[in-house]
Amino acid sequence: MKTATPTFINEQAIYDILEKHSQPDFAQVRDVLAKASEMKGLKLEEVAILSGISDPTQLEELFQTANQIKDTIYGKRLVLFAPLYISNLCANECTYCAFRAKNKAIVRKALNQEEIRHETEALIKQGHKRVLLVAGESYPKQGFQYVLDSVRSVYAARHNDTEIRRVNVNVAPLTDEEFKLLKAENIGTYQLFQETYHRQTYQKVHIGGKKMDYNWRVTALHRAMEAGIDDVGIGVLFGLYDARFELLAMMQHIFELERVFGVGPHTISVPRMEPATGSDVASHPPFPVSDLEFRKIVAILRLAVPYTGIIMSTRETAKMRRETFALGVSQISAGSRTNPGGYEEEVEDEVSGQFSLGDHRPLDEVIRDVAKMGYIPSFCTGCYRLGRTGQDFMDLAKPGAIKAHCGPNALSSFMEYLNNYASPQTYETGIQLIEKTIADMKGLPGERARKLVDRVKQGEKDMFC
Numbered sequence: 025m026k027t028a029t030p031t032f033i034n035e036q037a038i039y040d041i042l043e044k045h046s047q048p049d050f051a052q053v054r055d056v057l058a059k060a061s062e063m064k065g066l067k068l069e070e071v072a073i074l075s076g077i078s079d080p081t082q083l084e085e086l087f088q089t090a091n092q093i094k095d096t097i098y099g100k101r102l103v104l105f106a107p108l109y110i111s112n113l114c115a116n117e118c119t120y121c122a123f124r125a126k127n128k129a130i131v132r133k134a135l136n137q138e139e140i141r142h143e144t145e146a147l148i149k150q151g152h153k154r155v156l157l158v159a160g161e162s163y164p165k166q167g168f169q170y171v172l173d174s175v176r177s178v179y180a181a182r183h184n185d186t187e188i189r190r191v192n193v194n195v196a197p198l199t200d201e202e203f204k205l206l207k208a209e210n211i212g213t214y215q216l217f218q219e220t221y222h223r224q225t226y227q228k229v230h231i232g233g234k235k236m237d238y239n240w241r242v243t244a245l246h247r248a249m250e251a252g253i254d255d256v257g258i259g260v261l262f263g264l265y266d267a268r269f270e271l272l273a274m275m276q277h278i279f280e281l282e283r284v285f286g287v288g289p290h291t292i293s294v295p296r297m298e299p300a301t302g303s304d305v306a307s308h309p310p311f312p313v314s315d316l317e318f319r320k321i322v323a324i325l326r327l328a329v330p331y332t333g334i335i336m337s338t339r340e341t342a343k344m345r346r347e348t349f350a351l352g353v354s355q356i357s358a359g360s361r362t363n364p365g366g367y368e369e370e371v372e373d374e375v376s377g378q379f380s381l382g383d384h385r386p387l388d389e390v391i392r393d394v395a396k397m398g399y400i401p402s403f404c405t406g407c408y409r410l411g412r413t414g415q416d417f418m419d420l421a422k423p424g425a426i427k428a429h430c431g432p433n434a435l436s437s438f439m440e441y442l443n444n445y446a447s448p449q450t451y452e453t454g455i456q457l458i459e460k461t462i463a464d465m466k467g468l469p470g471e472r473a474r475k476l477v478d479r480v481k482q483g484e485k486d487m488f489c
Contacts, residue, residue: 029239032280033221037068038272045072053082057089060327063096071275074324075268083320090323090351093330100461101434102399103333103355104391105154105192106147109364110135110174114160116196117232118219120264122300123160125232129302133364134164137177144181144188146367150359150387151445153403153437154190156215158362161196161234168202171195175209186444186485189405192257196234197244203251212405213290214248215257216241220264221273229264229305245281245289254415255290256281257335263297263309267321278329287415291333291355292325294318298339298382315344319351326352331418341382342393349399359387391441392450395457402434403441406488431469433488435461436476440485 045052056070066074077083111134114123122130135143147155155178163170171193178191193206194215206214220226223238230236245256258277260270278288296313300306313321325334336345336353338360345356360381361367383390391401406429435458442454462473476487 030243030280033242033273033276035223035269035273038269038276041069041072041272042075042268045069045076048073048076050079050082053077053085057085057327060089060330061092063093063330065330066328068272068275068279071272071324071328072268074327075271075320077320083316086320086323086327087351090326093326094350094352094354097330098354099431100399101354101402101430102349102394103154103402103404104152104358104387105156105355106150106152106367106387107158107194107337107357107360107362108140108143108147108155108178109158109362109366110140110143111159111163111170112364113162113164115162115233116160116230116235118235119229119231120219120261120297120300120303120306122302122306124302125162127302134170135174135364137173139365139368140174140177141181142368143365144178145183148181148183148186148188149445150367151391151403151441152359152387153188153405154192154212155188156192156194156357158194159196168198168205172205172209175206175211179210184444189403189409189486194257197241198247200247200251203248203253207252211253213255213257214245214253215259215291215293216244216248217259217261217293217295218242218274218277219261221260221270221277222265225265225310242277245277246284249281249285254287257291257293258289259293259295259335261295261297262313262318262321263311266311267313267317271321271324275328278332287418288329289332291335292329293335293337294322294325295337295339318344319347322348322353323351338381338383342385342390345383346393346397349394349397356390358383358390359385388445388447388450391446392453395450395453398457400431400434400457400461401438401441401454402430403437404430404433404488406433409488429472429489431461431465432473432476435473436480436487439477439480440487443480443483 052073056073060066077086112123113132113134115125117124175191178188190212192213192215193211218241226238248256260274282288296318297306297309333354334352335355336348337357394401442451462470465473472489479487
């Protein structure tokens with residue numbers, strides 16, 4: 025059955041706005057940046073004005089404003105997670121993806137449940153507490169039940185009485201009933217990227233399989249939220265079409281979710297096209313995004329949706345990841361493998377992975393680097409487990425009340441990592457940062473942090489408030 029065409033992505037409106045604001049003047053830009061500083065978000069035309077910035081002085085003002093907002097809302101916290109690819113089977117023909125059905129250049133593999141538990145144990149041994157479960161749009165004979173069983177296997181895995189505490193999921197669009205079943209498995213965020221919001225480009229790069237249906241995909245998050253999944257994540261694969269168009273279209277999507285459900289996405293991912301086995305398109309993006317343009321995208325998103333998490337994957341280099349921390353990125357993957365079985369085998373097989381990685385460093389090295397920059401690596405899952413999700417999370421985040429929980433919880437989870445997984449060099453760097461951070465904290469957050477960290481130092485685990 026063909027999906028009805030949604031009207032909330034209005035391409036003509038986007039083109040009209042972009043043409044109107046193709047060359048914004050200094051006064052317009054400064055007015056938008058001043059409004060953005062109030063941390064109440066931006067309208068479509070205001071996002072268009074910022075996307076038209078090219079003057080170095082205006083760019084610097086944009087980056088400074090993004091940095092101020094990031095520090096005000098998130099402080100120096102940086103959430104870490106790992107993607108867990110359970111299968112690279114796929115029935116779709118997406119010309120930019122190594123997993124596409126007709127690509128014979130990769131070795132196909134779908135992990136069984138024992139293998140998934142072993143992969144999860146390998147991640148636990150590294151110190152991870154959050155995973156993003158990823159699968160192509162084709163499952164073994166169990167069908168969608170394979171995904172549900174896989175979520176259970178991740179949660180059931182143990183090493184030294186420690187476990188994964190939050191499983192987020194990135195799988196193909198589901199039916200209403202399937203979303204309800206997924207919700208019942210106690211998942212965290214359901215994540216789905218439209219890849220491109222430009223219909224003509226979407227049809228050009230999706231040439232086979234269910235993913236050809238633009239409407240079914242763009243309405244998937246509506247079905248997820250209707251099924252009770254409070255936290256959803258969106259994203260665009262930058263490089264398929266004009267980045268300014270994609271930014272405004274994604275904002276239209278966000279505004280629609282806010283209109284219907286009262287709350288927008290919990291996270292936004294900003295993947296940029298990277299080479300993929302068997303894909304000429306991936307190696308030669310139709311609309312390449314420069315490093316400067318990419319930093320601008322992150323900064324604009326931080327201003328446009330100030331309380332939404334921004335995720336940066338290991339597609340990007342260590343240098344680019346460092347540069348975007350200050351501009352708005354609040355979550356990063358680390359020590360990633362995009363080939364099923366890559367963690368237990370300790371093999372980074374980019375031939376059979378979904379795309380090429382830019383940051384190949386192990387988790388401990390990433391954490392040490394992050395800590396040296398003054399950022400607190402956080403493995404906290406407290407909000408999800410205490411029901412602070414969706415609208416409840418935003419109700420605490422917007423007045424700033426969530427920081428009284430997030431700061432102490434980040435330090436507690438970081439201390440747990442240092443106690444159980446860190447190398448001596450990372451331990452020393454981390455302890456110095458924790459003590460300095462607590463000393464700088466005022467009032468209740470500082471008191472909470474001190475108590476939680478001291479309890480973890482004494483050997484307790486999973487401390488949060």
